[in-house]
Amino acid sequence: MPKWFTPVAFICAAMFAFSPLVIANADYESTMGLVQKIFYYHMPSAWMFLVAAMVCGVASIRYLVSGDLRHDRTALAAGELLVVFGLLTLVTGPLWARKAWGTFWIWDARTTSSLVSWMIGCAYLILRRYGGPGSEKLAAALALFGMANVPFIYISVNYWRTIHPATSVVPKLPFTMGLPLWYCVISFSLLFYLLLKMRVRLEEQRATLDSLYLSLDEQH
Amino acid sequence: MALVKRTVAMTLLLLACLTVPRAAVAQPAQGGSPKQTNEYVPISQLPPQDQLPAAPLLIAAYSFVLIVFFLYVVSLARRLSSVQRDVDRLGATLKPGSKP
Amino acid sequence: MIRVAWLILRKDLTVEVRSREIVYTTLFFAVSCVLVFAFALVREGRGPEDGAAGILWIAVMFAGNLALGRTFERERQSETLRALLLAPASRPAVYVGKLLGILVLLFGAELLLIPLVALLFQARLLVHPFWLIAIMATGTVGFAAVGTLFAAMLVRARSRDVLLPVLLYPITVPVIIAGVRGTATLLQPELDAGIIRFWLALLVTFDVVFVTLALWTFEVVMTD
Numbered sequence: 307m308p309k310w311f312t313p314v315a316f317i318c319a320a321m322f323a324f325s326p327l328v329i330a331n332a333d334y335e336s337t338m339g340l341v342q343k344i345f346y347y348h349m350p351s352a353w354m355f356l357v358a359a360m361v362c363g364v365a366s367i368r369y370l371v372s373g374d375l376r377h378d379r380t381a382l383a384a385g386e387l388l389v390v391f392g393l394l395t396l397v398t399g400p401l402w403a404r405k406a407w408g409t410f411w412i413w414d415a416r417t418t419s420s421l422v423s424w425m426i427g428c429a430y431l432i433l434r435r436y437g438g439p440g441s442e443k444l445a446a447a448l449a450l451f452g453m454a455n456v457p458f459i460y461i462s463v464n465y466w467r468t469i470h471p472a473t474s475v476v477p478k479l480p481f482t483m484g485l486p487l488w489y490c491v492i493s494f495s496l497l498f499y500l501l502l503k504m505r506v507r508l509e510e511q512r513a514t515l516d517s518l519y520l521s522l523d524e525q526h
Numbered sequence: 527m528a529l530v531k532r533t534v535a536m537t538l539l540l541l542a543c544l545t546v547p548r549a550a551v552a553q554p555a556q557g558g559s560p561k562q563t564n565e566y567v568p569i570s571q572l573p574p575q576d577q578l579p580a581a582p583l584l585i586a587a588y589s590f591v592l593i594v595f596f597l598y599v600v601s602l603a604r605r606l607s608s609v610q611r612d613v614d615r616l617g618a619t620l621k622p623g624s625k626p
Numbered sequence: 627m628i629r630v631a632w633l634i635l636r637k638d639l640t641v642e643v644r645s646r647e648i649v650y651t652t653l654f655f656a657v658s659c660v661l662v663f664a665f666a667l668v669r670e671g672r673g674p675e676d677g678a679a680g681i682l683w684i685a686v687m688f689a690g691n692l693a694l695g696r697t698f699e700r701e702r703q704s705e706t707l708r709a710l711l712l713a714p715a716s717r718p719a720v721y722v723g724k725l726l727g728i729l730v731l732l733f734g735a736e737l738l739l740i741p742l743v744a745l746l747f748q749a750r751l752l753v754h755p756f757w758l759i760a761i762m763a764t765g766t767v768g769f770a771a772v773g774t775l776f777a778a779m780l781v782r783a784r785s786r787d788v789l790l791p792v793l794l795y796p797i798t799v800p801v802i803i804a805g806v807r808g809t810a811t812l813l814q815p816e817l818d819a820g821i822i823r824f825w826l827a828l829l830v831t832f833d834v835v836f837v838t839l840a841l842w843t844f845e846v847v848m849t850d
Binding site (some may be wrong): 370371376422425429432433434437438440441443444447448450452454455458459461462463465466475 | 640674689772775776779780783784785789792796797799800803804807824825828831832835836839843846
């Protein structure tokens with residue numbers, strides 16, 4: 307792991323430790339009250355979920371085009387993070403919705419699209435784990451199809467149902483709410499990057515291990 | 527070693543995180559019915575017994591996030607150190623017996 | 627390339643006509659599927675409102691899943707897939723040939739299923755035949771395009787039987803949404819052509835995009 311990893315990890319952990327204080331000092335949102343503060347973790351989770359999906363898709367395409375295994379490792383790492391951040395989004399969202407909308411789950415465009423994309427991510431991981439040898443290319447194809455599918459999923463679900471707030475509230479946020487949000491976004495992004503690096507390192511070490519086993523076999 | 531130290535440090539800090547929200551959320555939970563805005567679906571005509579205190583939901587959400595992060599980091603660290611051990615072990619076995 | 631695709635299609639059909647294994651099993655499974663839905667959902671002699679569209683599409687997708695698995699299982703057992711890939715035929719042509727074979731099978735299943743569902747669930751599916759054919763055709767092509775690619779890719783994978791639906795269903799969610807909503811619109815007393823055109827446009831776009839992607843990916847993935 308590179309030298310800067312440990313100090314940056316400490317910074318990230320500290321940012322997370324202080325985030326509740328930063329969030330508590332944000333303005334109280336009058337319509338939804340206390341439960342709106344889930345937003346400060348829900349929104350960055352959702353963004354990291356999308357970032358992970360894009361990283362996975364792009365890395366998969368690069369792997370399919372070039373055959374370079376480094377892209378495959380990045381795709382796998384991003385795929386795992388996609389599932390993790392997706393899980394966070396899909397749990398914090400309903401917890402917020404229970405108070406804000408009165409029900410845990412609503413079949414509207416954004417929630418359903420996220421659920422379907424998350425399931426494609428889970429399918430990706432299942433394929434990589436249980437597909438046996440040679441499943442890297444298959445998984446890359448799946449990731450590519452998943453990425454291409456995003457507009458279709460969104461449009462079809464959108465015309466099927468829509469309740470989620472139509473426009474993005476982020477640009478209109480007052481400063482006292484914007485600050486904690488961006489603080490959390492930075493924390494989450496940092497964490498995402500650190501986890502990605504760590505996970506890619508794991509795959510690299512596994513590849514090294516495999517080649518070491520091979521040279522061990524060759525000697526005997 | 528740095529990895530283990532990092533994991534321990536993150537664990538301690540995350541445990542601190544789990545206790546801080548309880549202090550920060552000292553404000554009373556919002557008990558009144560939410561006013562309707564045209565941005566959100568109104569929960570109009572909610573009977574009083576349906577108005578939930580928000581604090582448990584908030585704490586559940588934050589705790590869930592932190593616990594998931596913690597579990598993932600621990601799982602990653604364990605996998606990484608186990609593979610690292612195997613790599614080191616194999617590297618040591620191969621070095622003395624390696625042929626040119 | 628079209629000649630090659632046609633040859634592959636003819637080969638598959640010839641093999642199938644001799645044994646008829648896949649045809650019979652797929653059709654029977656589709657019918658049993660519809661029956662299960664009938665027993666589950668019909669109350670006091672009437673099915674759920676608008677349930678027919680959903681049931682039809684679910685039956686098609688489940689049957690299609692089985693058919694895809696069986697078709698490529700047969701290829702795997704006879705090692706013919708490797709032979710096909712070694713032959714001096716372009717990969718996209720092989721893909722198109724297999725796709726056409728699956729489509730023939732699924733269209734046959736739909737020919738049986740549509741009257742059956744219309745009958746069992748008192749759904750007036752056949753009132754607008756041309757729209758129905760358009761929606762069913764485009765939806766089936768979308769499903770089969772993705773399915774053929776994944777089934778071919780999974781031929782040499784472990785756990786291939788369970789992995790196919792795991793991979794296929796999330797990716798074909800737009801197809802099922804558009805197909806079911808489009809078909810359900812046909813069941814309304816007054817036809818709203820605008821809505822049907824929208825779903826049809828979505829399905830056609832999906833087909834174009836994913837057949838193209840599949841053609842490119844088939845080349846890359848089957849080469850190793």
